[in-house]
Amino acid sequence: MGILGSEMARCWMIVLIALFWEFQSVVCREVTLPPGPLYRVAGFSLSLPCNVSGYQGSRIQDFEWFLHREDAEGRQIGVVSTRDRGFPYAPFQGRVNSGEVRVERDSGDKARLVIQRLLPEDQGRYECYTPSTDAQYQGSYSASVDVKVITDTLLITHTRILNGQPVIEGTELQLTCAAAVHSTQHTHLSVTFGMRGSTDSGSLGHNLKEIISIDRELRVTPGRGGSYEKRYKNGEIFMEKRSGDDEKDLYIMKISALALEDSGSYFCEAAQWVLDPSGQWERIAQRTMELGNLSVQPLADSLSVSTIPAGEVTLQPGSPLSLTCQVSGVGSWNRSALLVQWLRRGPAGGVDVEVARMSPNGIVSWGDDISSGGGGSMEKGAEGRFSLRRFSTHPVDAGQYRCAVSVYAGKLSPAPSSPATLTQRSEGVMVSLKTKEVSVLAVIELPHRPLLKRGSTVTLLCNVSVVTTGPVQVEVQWWQKKRVVDGQVNLAPGADKGSILATLTYDGMSSIYSNGSEISVDRISTGSYRLRIFSAHEDDQGDYHCKAEVWTQDPHGGWYNTGARAESTMVHVYLYARVADLLLIPLVVGVSSALFVGVVIIAMVTCCFMKRLASQRSKSRK
């Protein structure tokens, strides 16, 4: 170093003098090696970069490497040269010939000495020498660095090996590796879990991916690429270091829910690092442990959802209904949240309507299914059973029932926004009710009156006859359809049936929906229901009809809608003007105001004029 330093100083002095006196370009050769000492592990590789600058002549410089062994009293041993095949001394001849020791050129003036597998006797001072191509000897022609070969103490073992048995999507995977290094030199250890994914063709060995690692500064880092960074952020991948026995540390990796993409062959890799005097971390040893193959099966292949009973169920009205949803699989749902829904589709078809659902946290909510009035429960039983119960079943509860199960694989409390891994529905079970033979007929009647005048009370009767056994009650609805004033009536089939005016329920409750004239509804005798419109006015004119629905009692005394219904024909209500208004007509037409004449006119009006008016009106309706 001292000689080298003084040589360099002399060179720079020459350069300065040259610059100062002659202004001509003068260069100094300089050979550079990284600063030492460099610690490398026996059995692993050494790579020593050497470069040269400030030279004259060819851009392609030659490099010759010498080793000064500590025990060789300064004798230099030729290792390898870029220009002379006969250069290596006996200890290196064979290794150079086999390419195990070689020079790799990075560029014309940069080359590295590579020793593939360091031997303990490779320890010593390495000199990189560049033969002169300069006009004058100026600067330094070689540099050297100490290389210490330390013994290999890197250990890595595993505690479990994957046996290639298929596991279900959503299962947890935990892998453990133990690693240790016992070096007198200060070195660090990093451990990485990785896998070689199976490609589409199913062959392993391609597509190498780092899953997660604990680096040389003990930072946990997810592998780049793939989904690992995202899954790590979501807490689905996890790695920790624990101190184990016999001075080995345990490195544990967990994937909380295996995805299909996790199929592949797993390994863990430990690397030993040293901080070189240049300030660079250098990987000086590494060892990989195969952990075996993993094959992840789709959840759909193992999940099955069925109902108990299956097929068909026929019930007496009023009897309880109990359906069980059986969720079975290989068991990965054991660690997964489930959303279980009971759906019903009416006997006539249509869409599935939610009856009840149990969310992953066990909360039961009832859907907008119309049949939910009867009361029931949804309960979670052992081993994936979810039962739906109806305490008393009625015809509205009939239909096809299904349960739908959504699995959040590997997540016990999924965020509300997170999508289910899979949703599977059972086959439908048809629930039908033994219904009574019911026949029903409804007739509407406008009891005959000579004249219905504005301001009088209009009475409409809806007579309902029911033929069946057992007790019955009837629910009656009254409907009005106003006639359009300009005389045009829309008689298209399925045309507007008008609006509902009033309902009298099976248990005698009346509801009035009209906000026009005063209205009342009542039952006047068995099977005869009355609608009255008090002080009827023009707006109450129109076509009226009634609808009847038959209710009956189940064995527990509960009333239920049998579903039997009837609708009457329409009856037309027309209101004549009041007699008091008609008295004004003689004045309008200007006839003499004798009372006698007035009486005659009244008689005529009520007899003939009104008839004509009525016939004109009915003509204009046609």
Ligand SMILES: *[C@@H]1O[C@H](CO)[C@@H](O)[C@H](O)[C@H]1NC(C)=O
């Ligand atoms: C030559 O090598 C030294 C040490 O390895 C390095 O600092 C320097 O940048 C290199 N010079 C060139 C020109 O590559």
Ligand SMILES: *[C@@H]1O[C@H](CO)[C@@H](O)[C@H](O)[C@H]1NC(C)=O
């Ligand atoms: C993993 O799978 C590959 C390819 O199928 C096979 O060559 C290898 O032996 C398997 N390894 C283990 C540990 O089963």
Ligand SMILES: *[C@@H]1O[C@H](CO)[C@@H](O)[C@H](O)[C@H]1NC(C)=O
């Ligand atoms: C589900 O977990 C329970 C304990 O939590 C266990 O006893 C049972 O065997 C598991 N079932 C399956 C199918 O893995």
Ligand SMILES: *[C@@H]1O[C@H](CO)[C@@H](O)[C@H](O)[C@H]1NC(C)=O
């Ligand atoms: C309707 O019932 C009432 C009262 O029971 C009765 O007077 C009327 O004749 C019945 N009308 C028809 C058309 O059956």
Ligand SMILES: *[C@@H]1O[C@H](CO)[C@@H](O)[C@H](O)[C@H]1NC(C)=O
């Ligand atoms: C009741 O009155 C409101 C406005 O006052 C009207 O919009 C509505 O249609 C009326 N309802 C009936 C049944 O006539």
